Amino acid sequence: xxxxxxxxxxxxxxxxxxxxxxxxxxxxxxxxxxxxxxxxxxxxxxxxxxxxxxxxxxxxxxxxxxxxxxxxxxxxxxxxxxxxxxxxxxxxxxxxxxxxxxxxxxxxxxxxxxxxxxxxxxxxxxxxxxxxxxxxxxxxxxxxxxxxxxxxxxxxxxxxxxxxxxxxxxxxxxxxxxxxxxxxxxxxxxxxxxxxxxxxxxxx
Numbered sequence: 018x019x020x021x022x023x024x025x026x027x028x029x030x031x032x033x034x035x036x037x038x039x040x041x042x043x044x045x046x047x048x049x050x051x052x053x054x055x056x057x058x059x060x061x062x063x064x065x066x067x068x069x070x071x072x073x074x075x076x077x078x079x080x081x082x083x084x085x086x087x088x089x090x091x092x093x094x095x096x097x098x099x100x101x102x103x104x105x106x107x108x109x110x111x112x113x114x115x116x117x118x119x120x121x122x123x124x125x126x127x128x129x130x131x132x133x134x135x136x137x138x139x140x141x142x143x144x145x146x147x148x149x150x151x152x153x154x155x156x157x158x159x160x161x162x163x164x165x166x167x168x169x170x171x172x173x174x175x176x177x178x179x180x181x182x183x184x185x186x187x188x189x190x191x192x193x194x195x196x197x198x199x200x201x202x203x204x205x206x207x208x209x210x211x212x213x214x215x216x217x218x219x220x221x
Contacts, residue, residue, distance in 0.1 A: 019067075019102070019105070019111050019112030019113075019116070019120050020113075020116045020119060020120055020166065020169065020170070021113055022112075022113035022116060023113075024116070024170070024177075025116060025119060026172065026173040026174070029169055029172050030116065033118035033119030033121075033122045033123075033169070034117075034118030034119075035118075036118070036122040036126070037095070037099065037117075037118040037122045037125070038118070040095035040121070040122065040125055040129070041095050041099060043092045043095065044090075044092040044093045044095035044096045044097075045093075045096055047091065047093060048090075048092075052090065052093055055089055055090060055093075055213060056090055056093050056096065056097050059082075059086045059089060059090055059097045060096075060100045060101050061101075062082055062085075063083075063086060063098060063101035063102075064101040064104055064105065066079070066080040067079045067101070067111075068109070068111075079191070080194070080195065080198070081158070081159050081162060081191070082155075082195065082198070083098065083124045083125065083127055083128035083131075083158045083162060084127075084128065084131050084151075084155035084157065084158030084159065084195060084199045085151075085155060085199045085202055085203075086098065086125075087129055087130070087131040087132035087133075087154070087158060088131065088132050088135060088151060088154055088199070088203065088214065089132075091129065091133070091136075092129055094125050094128040094129055094132065095121065095125045095129070097125075098121050098128065099117070099125070102117055102120050102121055102124070119169055122165075123162050123166050124162050126161075127157070127158045127159075127161035127162045127165065128158055131154040131155075131157055131158040131161075132154075134154070135150045135151065135154035136214075138150030138151075139151065139207075147203060147204075148204045149200065151199050151200045151203035151204075152196040152197060152199055152200030152203075153196065155196040155199025155200065156192045156193060156195060156196035156199075157192075159188055159191055159192035160188070160192045162188075163185045163187075163188035163189075163191075163192070164185060166181075166184055166185075167182065167185040168181070
């Protein structure tokens with residue numbers, strides 16, 4: 018889901034940096050001291066999970082874990098995603114520094130949206146409901162992110178329309194896998210440390 022250097026038009030790059038800057042400001046403001054360890058943990062998970070890339074045109078397909086980040090961190094998903102992508106750009110040349118704003122926005126905004134929409138279900142007295150909601154959230158976050166990547170590419174020229182479609186379709190299987198992973202992680206946390214999800218779901 019990383020878009021490489023030299024692909025996007027300047028207005029798209031600028032819009033991405035504007036959106037990411039706003040998200041980082043909100044995320045840092047809402048990230049209290051208690052959330053710092055969780056943010057660091059999710060940053061590491063995001064960094065490692067997306068190291069395995071399957072090239073798809075000017076972008077790539079890989080695990081994202083943005084749904085899990087959104088459920089656990091809310092707006093703090095922005096600084097987590099930004100840090101993970103910045104390290105990847107500097108250390109491994111994945112994505113790029115000029116596209117860092119767009120790449121962060123495309124991954125972090127769906128994370129925040131999923132957290133806003135699905136976190137309430139983690140408070141359900143039924144663990145099954147919470148796990149299913151988490152899985153759906155993980156799926157939707159990747160689908161939304163892939164759609165945003167496709168739209169971003171299409172805004173940079175009609176020549177990218179076919180590539181945008183391929184990238185979106187290629188991420189559907191990834192989204193299904195992400196749904197399973199997110200649901201499994203939430204199920205585990207609900208059993209051993211529900212405080213990490215800021216809820217106390219029952220064992221039903």
